[in-house]
Amino acid sequence: MDDCVARATxxxxxELELGPDAALLVLTGAGVSAESGLPTYRGSGGLWxxxxxxxxxxxxxxxxxxxxxxxxxxxxxxxALKARPNAGHRALADVERRLGERFLLVTQNxxxxxxxxxxxxxxxxxxxxxxxxxxxxxxPESPDETAYAEGEVPRCEQCDSALRPAVVWFGEALxxxxxxxxxxxxxxxxxxxxxxxxxxxxxxxxxxxGLVDLARSRGAETWLVNAERADNAGRFHHVRRGPSGTLxxxxxxxxxx
Ligand code: BV8
Ligand code: ZN
Numbered sequence: 001m002d003d004c005v006a007r008a009t010x011x012x013x014x015e016l017e018l019g020p021d022a023a024l025l026v027l028t029g030a031g032v033s034a035e036s037g038l039p040t041y042r043g044s045g046g047l048w049x050x051x052x053x054x055x056x057x058x059x060x061x062x063x064x065x066x067x068x069x070x071x072x073x074x075x076x077x078x079x080a081l082k083a084r085p086n087a088g089h090r091a092l093a094d095v096e097r098r099l100g101e102r103f104l105l106v107t108q109n110x111x112x113x114x115x116x117x118x119x120x121x122x123x124x125x126x127x128x129x130x131x132x133x134x135x136x137x138x139x140p141e142s143p144d145e146t147a148y149a150e151g152e153v154p155r156c157e158q159c160d161s162a163l164r165p166a167v168v169w170f171g172e173a174l175x176x177x178x179x180x181x182x183x184x185x186x187x188x189x190x191x192x193x194x195x196x197x198x199x200x201x202x203x204x205x206x207x208x209x210g211l212v213d214l215a216r217s218r219g220a221e222t223w224l225v226n227a228e229r230a231d232n233a234g235r236f237h238h239v240r241r242g243p244s245g246t247l248x249x250x251x252x253x254x255x256x257x
Contacts, residue, residue, distance in 0.1 A: 015250075015251065016195070016197070016223060016238070016251045016252070018095075018099070018193070018195065018252075019193045021102070021192050021193055022099070022102065022192070022193040022194075022195060023099070023102040023103070023185075023188075023189030023192055023193065023194050023195070024095065024099055024102065024103050024104075024195045024196075024197060025104050025106070025182070025185055025186065025194075025195070025196050025197070025211075025215060025220070026092060026103075026104070026105045026106065026196075026197045026198075026199065027106045027107070027108070027197070027198040027199070027201060027208060027211050027212075028092070028105070028106075028107045028108065028109060028114070028198075028199050028200055028201065028244075029107075029108045029109065029198075029199070029200045029201025029202065029208075030042070030043075030108070030109060030200060030201070031199065031200020031201060031202075031226060031227055031244060032086075032088050032089065032107075032109065032113075032199050032200035032244045032248075033083065033086075033089075033109055033111050033113055033200070034200065034227075034243075035086040035087075035088065035243060035244070035245040036083040036084055036085065036086045036089075036111075036113055037079070037082075037083050038079055038080065038083050038111055038113075039079075040200075041053055041202075042202050042204070042228075048072050048075075049072075051068070051072070054170045056068070056069055056072045057167070057169050057170055058169045058170045058171055059169055059171060059172065060171075061169075062135070062162075062164060062169070066153045066162050066164075067150075067151045067152065067153050069164075070148045070152065070153055070154070070165075071148070071150055071151075073129065073165045073167075074146070074147035074148045075147070076111075076129055077130060077145060077146070077147050078147045080111040080112060080113070080129055080130065081130075081145060083111065083113060084113075084116075085113045085114070085116050085117035086113075086245045087245045087246070087248070087249050088199065088200070088244040088245045088247075088248040088249070089113050089114055089116075089117035089119070090117050090118075091248040091249040091252045091253065092105055092114065092117070092119060092248065092252070093114075093117045093118035093119045094252070094253075095252045096118075096119055096120065096121050101121075102189060103121050104121050104123070104181070104182070104185045105119050105121060105122045105123070106122075106123045106125055106178075106182060106208075106211065107122065107123070107124055107125070107126075108125060108126050108201060108205065108208050109124070109126070110124065110126055110127050110128055110129040110167050111129055112128060112129065112130050123178050123181060123182070125168070125174050125175070125178050125179075125208060126167060126168045126174075126208075127165070127166050127167035127168045128141075128166050128167065129165060129167065130143060130144060130145050131143055131144060131165070131166030132144035132146075132154070132163050132164070132165060132166055133163065133164060133166045134156040134158065134159065134161055134162075134163055134164070135156075135161050135162050135163065135164045136156060136159045136160075136161025136162070137156060137158050137159040137161065139156055139157075139158045139159070141166045174207065179207070182211065182214070183214070186215060186218040186220070187218070190218040190219050190220075191219065194215070194218060194219055194220040194221070195220060195221055195222075195223065196211070196212060196215035196216075196220040196221070196222045196223070197222075197223045197224075197225070197251075198211070198212060198222075198223070198224045198225070198226075198230075198236070199224075199225040199226065199244045199247075199248060200225070200226060200227075200244045201226065201230065202226075202228075202230050202231055203230040203231040203232030203235075204231050209231065209232050212224075212232060212235045212236060213235060216235070221237050221238070222235070222236045222237045222238070223236060223237070223238045223239075223240070223251070224236040224238070224239045224240070225240045225242070225244050225247045225248060225251065226239070226240075226241065226244075227241065227242060227243060227244075228241070229241075
């Protein structure tokens with residue numbers, strides 16, 4: 001029965017209470033970066049210049065019009081570089097320092113703001129906007145903050161194929177090592193006070209949207225912090241509606257009484 005929560009983590013007033021041996025797995029989405037001024041996918045109706053996001057963020061979309069896709073990512077690079085981590089990002093970096101190896105942050109965000117907030121126990125399952133790799137050969141990924149000019153498509157110095165942003169596109173598999181690391185973390189801390197916290201995500205994209213069920217299957221108590229109703233909200237034990245920049249410091253700032 002997956003709902004047999006190992007050990008309750010909510011205090012009398014229903015607030016999250018991380019006990020001395022608590023282990024915390026966090027999943028974040030675009031909503032956590034909204035208060036840093038970055039548009040969410042849902043918020044912008046999933047469109048960019050009237051192009052569906054899933055189309056631009058796909059191998060087929062890149063094949064069809066690499067210059068258009070690079071313009072899309074170049075604009076997002078500019079915005080990400082101008083943005084600053086907010087109180088939600090900082091609250092997660094703080095609780096990481098408190099929990100150490102009993103903490104793991106999995107993000108769907110490619111904007112790099114968690115890393116800039118000081119998060120280290122971090123898995124960017126959908127890749128990095130500020131990285132580039134080759135669409136044709138195994139040239140190692142390189143950091144790249146370049147916003148390419150309209151019409152420009154950078155080429156690989158090794159094989160002359162088009163370079164592409166180091167993100168995971170729709171229809172592309174996530175790195176199995178990342179999914180394994182999540183599994184290992186849940187296995188390692190099951191049986192203790194295991195908490196899964198999702199923040200700023202609509203639960204629309206898979207396999208990330210299924211992490212709540214994976215965590216429940218390991219006895220985790222599950223929390224969602226989101227401004228609006230999420231597609232998978234019903235899978236969580238506790239749901240807090242509101243801005244993550246306010247609710248995450250509140251929820252994670254509490255010390256066991
Ligand atoms: C794969 C990188 C297979 C690129 C991204 C099962 C069922 C149905 C479909 C599928 C399925 N399994 C697979 C699929 C297909 C697909 C998928 O999920 N499609 C969806 C659209 C139905 N998944 C894939 O293709 C995945 N790959 O399955 O490969 C495979 C296997 C083996 C071999 C080959 C192939 C790959 C998915 C990853 C795609 N890449 N990003 C880029 O960014 O350009 S996904 C991208 O969109 C983001 O990374 C993120 O994951 C997603 C957006 O979701 P959110 O982050 O949740 O953002 P959203 O805007 O939706 O919601 C924000 C929320 O925040 C809102 O609810 C809002 O209310 C809230 N909010 C706003 N402000 C605040 C706030 N909350 C708190 N505070 C605030 N201030
Ligand atoms: Zn190459």
